[in-house]
Amino acid sequence: MRAADALTLERLGAGVVVVSLAGDHDVSSAPMLRERLSGVLAERDAVVVDLAATTSLDSAILGVLLGALRRGREQGSPFALVIGDGHEGRVRRIFELTGLLAIFPVFGDRLLAVEALGARRR
């Protein structure tokens, strides 16, 4: 994976973890994303997946996010996405095309997402 297409994980306070996807993501990075999300959910943390720096993603990544959303719901761990308007709304577009925008909790920026999920955990 090129350095620019990164997956980073940050543990914030209040049991919230932010997983950020930068660059292009597809079937080649889906297994690592699945593994990282699995690990975070196993620790019962609240998860924010930040897609603000994502330049493209496809249904392989959507599938991983959907699986994490379901698992979060089953075990009561808050899960949310950050989808910005950057990159001409490309990331938002695939969520709209697949009807998944209405299914995920979505925030326009990381701060709002972290605050909301941190609050839910208390």
Place this chain on the structure above:
Amino acid sequence: MNGVHGVVRMELAAEPENVRVARDAVRRFLEVEGLSEERIYDVLLAVSEACTNVVVHAYAGGTRGLLWVEVGRDESAITVTVRDRGQGIAPRVDSPGIGLGLPVIMTLAEHVAITPFGGGGTEVRMTFAAAVDEAA
């Protein structure tokens, strides 16, 4: 089909890392052809979905087959064709993924034709309108 800049044809191993290779080559071709960023994005998403279907479904038991991708344009359209010589696209109960690839392709492309290719493989031919004001 031969546009001003010819046709791009690729033969790739059907492996996850090559989905990006196909996308990047198609992107360069479409940039040279002067298409809008928005149109390029739609085509690339469809290419990603079609190639991923081959990587994930076409070849059984971890065997690595081949994936063929071709892109070209004429005055009014871009055509991308993705082919494999795998096991076809019959429904499978153990299929990985969430099955959104083909629906996404059909939303993005003006026309999609899925036909058998070779002895059991599949050809997915996708056509996208090229806007009148995009350089030809």
